Amino acid sequence: MERKVKYNYEFKLRCIGEVLNKNRSKESVAVENGISPTNLGRWLNFYVKYGKQGLLSRKNQNYSSDFKLKVIRTIEEKSLSLGEACLFFNIPNDGVIINWQRKFKAQGSAGLQHKPKGRPKSMTYKRAKKKSTKPLTREEELLLENESLRMQVDYLKKLQALIQAEEAKQNKKHKPYMN
Template structure:
């Protein structure tokens, strides 16, 4: 979706209001894909002035009752989203269209505000471990350290054996690999 600057919108609206060119010719002249945006800008300008052409920078939160009133107005009168937006002093007909579609899909529950952002953490907090828990964690820590030292020791022994006689070490592992592959193939 192409976003047009406020100056560009104002220039086109003023050209439409002052000159002989219609929506379609202005759209062709400025390379706008359809006449719809120019119509929307013109109606917004006539209703709200230059403020009608500006994009809102903050999101306004509307109450559920207001949304419901807007939807009932559309159903009663058959007015377009643009006309409804002007009637309710809004500059965002697309927002009204979203409300209407959501209301048709989900009903009243869809119009209620939904919390934004990430869901809060669960109310269950981890309780601090007691002294017994700390003792167990200390024992677990020591067991992990012992296992790490065993692995390090075994690695250093194999490295030493490899440095002393690389050919014998490689031959031993080739034989082991060769005998394992024969067993697998004989199944």
């Protein structure tokens, strides 16, 4: 499978300029620049129909389900090829339309609905308790102090365990080998 390469706007414009202004063939410009003649032809068609805007990248564009349905129905009614439909509706890639057709065939118009991407949120976050302006009671103060002291003790225990493990590792390295 061939690696998909992204070409920047200036490169596309330069290649199209060579075809249109210097009267060179698409094939010769494509071979010279190491690109597919099909890609160059697509860029040329978009440039002729939409101008410089037709060459701009349209990454991750979301289309409405009504638009998708309109594209599919227009292709069927007017017997358009995928390339012609892309040009007519300013869709950068025919693979997008192929996916829409596949989903429409399998699920109907429900398959064309926008679905959020990514994993759904599964964790709920606890909201921080609002601090009241009332002063704490003596019992609440003692509970907070007790909790703080427990956390300090736990921290010191873990630190001590790490230090002992490190010392044990050092002692093991320095022990002479005996038979």
